[in-house]
Amino acid sequence: MSTPFDYTLASARDALRARKISARELTEAHLSAIERLDGSLNSFITTTPENALKAADAADATLAKGEGGELCGLPLGIKDLFCTNGTRTTAASNILRDFVPPYESTVTSNLLRDGAIFLGKLNLDEFAMGSGNLNSAFGPAINPWKRNGSDEQLVPGGSSGGSAAAVAAGLVLGATGTDTGGSIRQPAAYTGIAGIKPTYGRCSRFGTIAFASSLDQAGPMARNLQDCAILLRSMAGFDQRDSTSVDTPVPNYEAALNRGVKGLRVGIPKEYHADGMPAEIEALWQQGINWLRDAGAEIKEVSLPHTKYGLPTYYIAALAEASSNLARYDGLRFGARVKADSLDAMYEASRAAGFGEEVKRRILLGTHVLSSGYYDAYYLRAQKVRTLIQQDFLKAYEDVDVLLTPTAPSSAFALNEKPSDPVQMYLNDVFTVPASMAGVPALSVPAGLDGQGLPLGLQLIGKFFDEETLIAAGHVLEQAASFTHRPTIHAGNPA
Amino acid sequence: MSTVITGNTGDWEIVVGLEVHAQVISQAKLFSGASATYGGEPNTHVSLVDAGFPGMLPVLNRECVAQAVRTGLGLNAEINLFSRFDRKNYFYADLPTGYQISQFAHPIVGKGVVIVDLPDGSTREIGVTRLHLEQDAGKSIHDQDPTRSFIDLNRAGVALMEIVSEPDIRCPEEAGAYLRKLRQILRYIGTCDGNMEEGSMRADVNVSVRRPGEEGFRTRCEIKNVNSIRYVMQSIEVEARRQVEIWENGGEVDQETRLFDHVRSETRSLRSKEDAHDYRYFPDPDLLPLEIEQSWVDELKAALPELPEDKRARLEKEYGISRYESGVLTAEQAVADFYETVAKNADARLATNWILGDFFGALNRTGRTIEDSPVSAEGLRELLSLISDSTINGKIAKEVLEDMVETGDSASAIVERKGLRQVTDTGAIEAAINAILEANADKVEQYKSGKDKLFGFFVGQSMKAMKGKANPAMVNDVLRKLLDA
Numbered sequence: 001m002s003t004p005f006d007y008t009l010a011s012a013r014d015a016l017r018a019r020k021i022s023a024r025e026l027t028e029a030h031l032s033a034i035e036r037l038d039g040s041l042n043s044f045i046t047t048t049p050e051n052a053l054k055a056a057d058a059a060d061a062t063l064a065k066g067e068g069g070e071l072c073g074l075p076l077g078i079k080d081l082f083c084t085n086g087t088r089t090t091a092a093s094n095i096l097r098d099f100v101p102p103y104e105s106t107v108t109s110n111l112l113r114d115g116a117i118f119l120g121k122l123n124l125d126e127f128a129m130g131s132g133n134l135n136s137a138f139g140p141a142i143n144p145w146k147r148n149g150s151d152e153q154l155v156p157g158g159s160s161g162g163s164a165a166a167v168a169a170g171l172v173l174g175a176t177g178t179d180t181g182g183s184i185r186q187p188a189a190y191t192g193i194a195g196i197k198p199t200y201g202r203c204s205r206f207g208t209i210a211f212a213s214s215l216d217q218a219g220p221m222a223r224n225l226q227d228c229a230i231l232l233r234s235m236a237g238f239d240q241r242d243s244t245s246v247d248t249p250v251p252n253y254e255a256a257l258n259r260g261v262k263g264l265r266v267g268i269p270k271e272y273h274a275d276g277m278p279a280e281i282e283a284l285w286q287q288g289i290n291w292l293r294d295a296g297a298e299i300k301e302v303s304l305p306h307t308k309y310g311l312p313t314y315y316i317a318a319l320a321e322a323s324s325n326l327a328r329y330d331g332l333r334f335g336a337r338v339k340a341d342s343l344d345a346m347y348e349a350s351r352a353a354g355f356g357e358e359v360k361r362r363i364l365l366g367t368h369v370l371s372s373g374y375y376d377a378y379y380l381r382a383q384k385v386r387t388l389i390q391q392d393f394l395k396a397y398e399d400v401d402v403l404l405t406p407t408a409p410s411s412a413f414a415l416n417e418k419p420s421d422p423v424q425m426y427l428n429d430v431f432t433v434p435a436s437m438a439g440v441p442a443l444s445v446p447a448g449l450d451g452q453g454l455p456l457g458l459q460l461i462g463k464f465f466d467e468e469t470l471i472a473a474g475h476v477l478e479q480a481a482s483f484t485h486r487p488t489i490h491a492g493n494p495a
Numbered sequence: 496m497s498t499v500i501t502g503n504t505g506d507w508e509i510v511v512g513l514e515v516h517a518q519v520i521s522q523a524k525l526f527s528g529a530s531a532t533y534g535g536e537p538n539t540h541v542s543l544v545d546a547g548f549p550g551m552l553p554v555l556n557r558e559c560v561a562q563a564v565r566t567g568l569g570l571n572a573e574i575n576l577f578s579r580f581d582r583k584n585y586f587y588a589d590l591p592t593g594y595q596i597s598q599f600a601h602p603i604v605g606k607g608v609v610i611v612d613l614p615d616g617s618t619r620e621i622g623v624t625r626l627h628l629e630q631d632a633g634k635s636i637h638d639q640d641p642t643r644s645f646i647d648l649n650r651a652g653v654a655l656m657e658i659v660s661e662p663d664i665r666c667p668e669e670a671g672a673y674l675r676k677l678r679q680i681l682r683y684i685g686t687c688d689g690n691m692e693e694g695s696m697r698a699d700v701n702v703s704v705r706r707p708g709e710e711g712f713r714t715r716c717e718i719k720n721v722n723s724i725r726y727v728m729q730s731i732e733v734e735a736r737r738q739v740e741i742w743e744n745g746g747e748v749d750q751e752t753r754l755f756d757h758v759r760s761e762t763r764s765l766r767s768k769e770d771a772h773d774y775r776y777f778p779d780p781d782l783l784p785l786e787i788e789q790s791w792v793d794e795l796k797a798a799l800p801e802l803p804e805d806k807r808a809r810l811e812k813e814y815g816i817s818r819y820e821s822g823v824l825t826a827e828q829a830v831a832d833f834y835e836t837v838a839k840n841a842d843a844r845l846a847t848n849w850i851l852g853d854f855f856g857a858l859n860r861t862g863r864t865i866e867d868s869p870v871s872a873e874g875l876r877e878l879l880s881l882i883s884d885s886t887i888n889g890k891i892a893k894e895v896l897e898d899m900v901e902t903g904d905s906a907s908a909i910v911e912r913k914g915l916r917q918v919t920d921t922g923a924i925e926a927a928i929n930a931i932l933e934a935n936a937d938k939v940e941q942y943k944s945g946k947d948k949l950f951g952f953f954v955g956q957s958m959k960a961m962k963g964k965a966n967p968a969m970v971n972d973v974l975r976k977l978l979d980a
Contacts, residue, residue: 083550096549103543105550207550213780242552243782321780324584327593328547332646343588343644370584370775379777 005492009227023073033491047120072115080121095354105207123162133161144487157187170491182432189407189457200439201246204239212318229253256468262296267400291480323366407457498666525654526553547591572607589633602627622661667728836872
């Protein structure tokens, strides 16, 4: 090992246990990398170096006794949507700019229980609403990757853009993300890292700021699937405080890594051959098919006939819930308040000042689709289509075990290439939204670079609570792709 | 029974439906572990869930569901094994999340019926449309500061049962009888204390009028949050008259929400239909649909206490009391329990008369309730047993009861202390009576010449002479013997 930034989470774990490196060294190295590089990435909203170093010393003391949880001494970043006790949690919104929760989310509690060290809170699209991390009140996070021969700033994807950028640039060994319609998978693909959106109900939503409750799901983002598997085992689990969390045992996901795909039936959904998808992505998809076939999988074409309705119904269902979930940000009990002469005026002023443009747009849309006279045409119909989309998957799973698709229809785009039409922006989620609507697990792994030198991801979608098969198949892709490229901005790069 | 309003152009019938909000008796709130107890310093019974903090999630309180099911069973209603929680969205300062979790499309309890007793002695069935569970809001306090309002979230999230009646009520008296009966049932089952002063039971009153025999209903107005049975009855009367006047003057009643002002005895518009909230109901994605097992419902049913109607029927049968008497004696569970403790193994008729008469009189006089009665059921039973075994007579017993109320001593102790034991010594009685007859020889003559009514005079004089302690039956016997001899 030449630098601390060559470690993966798994190898760092082993090195810590073997006392080849101390938690303090590892933490200091990452904190200094953040200091050095995050000015050009803006991946952190808040850093907590003092807490991190204190926790590192405690971890070293524990490790010295030969004790410590699975994540003991490993530096992570936390998407700033997870409430962290005593550390401000903003959701990248002005309305929560100074909000310090007196409680810890279940997911971060689990990570702390297992010894993880938090370096800070990571940038995102405001309230997780976006696909480019362009909608943050703290400014956009920047993708550490550059196009060949260009210094133009690219988006890291979203909404977990800060998580993706920080992991890709080596500022943290792993990060938490949340995925409502692709917010883990798409940024993972844009930044050349791995990310898992687990089955809905696998990770508790308690203490995670809600965007769309029936879709939100926390998951890990890291350099590779082994690291994601280690993190997911810690994050997942039943929680009495979340009625939608599911009481089913958490397996050792890492142990599933090398199961292989011999005999595995892999479905290729024909509806995912989207019009106007770049040939490179089509080619990469075919490459993925070949890799899995070569490793012993059986490839089958399947049909998910309601795919084309995924995006519109997602934007109805998600925004309806969001319009209600965000009603609590009224300036009364916490968060930013703008004083005014009447209660209604105070609401209007506080929310006008506190929410960004995209959040306002989505609250308006969500309010509209629930309104009397429109409910049946929009919300109710979307719920019905959602059931059909779920049935598409269940039907496909009668013939196949996993589905393989591209993660996103393009590679990362430049900040100034942001489409002026918000709907164009929403199209980034076209491949990731259906799995979210169905609640099934999905992951993205880096599979290659496009002609501009930017990473592209492949998505695997699995059966309910069968993350293990997904991880096994994903690992086959990882090995075949042997994706070892590093972005232009990386902690391990020579200064 | 129905009240007809006679207008200038003819008669009008009143149509009323009630939505009663009954606060569920439970330790914790509907979706959080915070205390559901009434009172407490402002904002001391508030969890982060109740205050709507980011990332907080509701978790359904099983006991509140059980209470709703028990209530449904008490209303002879269908229990829906599948129900669902919806969000009712609106902004208000005492609603922290910006939505109330309620059951809009799929309530936990369906159609039921309440049998009400009317003042004229008749009964009527009032249909219950549904009962659903929902959260209460907090309290806005506007009178503490000239420019600011304060919010107390102690009540926010406490479980309410909204019990919706069919528009079966035809007059203020029926509305009153329905509310009293509903409150009685809730108290019997122990699902709501029915305390309207503390706001644990409130009613929204839907009123419309129509011509007798007219099909269908005319536009109704909803009078919000009426907090006493008397005001409910008054508001119906006042609102119905207002609507009659509008119709008779060729106007249209607007569908609107109104407030009842009991000081001015009028209803006032709160908001019109145009200003009505669009609540944007949709299923709460934080909660799964509620599915309960029939076996659990059966368990709850088996453990249900005897309901007022059943108790009435049984008391009438076991103790031979009238329907009126059973009504009074079962109005409160505690009264019924008291009655049964006294009447069991005693002379039931004597017990009934004494409780409805002197005992209730003593409670009224002292301003006490059955729960803090100055005389226990056992104490009263002892007193009655002293009557039954002729230790004292009824008149003396009244005196003893007064002493019991005052001193708290037992009946027998008082009888001993005051020497009130009934005189049953024939010789002593004869001696006293002879003295009376001698002193009133003229009246004895009159009696013997046919003035029968004087017999009562001799009884009175004899009892008086014996300080009321004589056994009245023996006095009668001796008098007859001596006078009619």
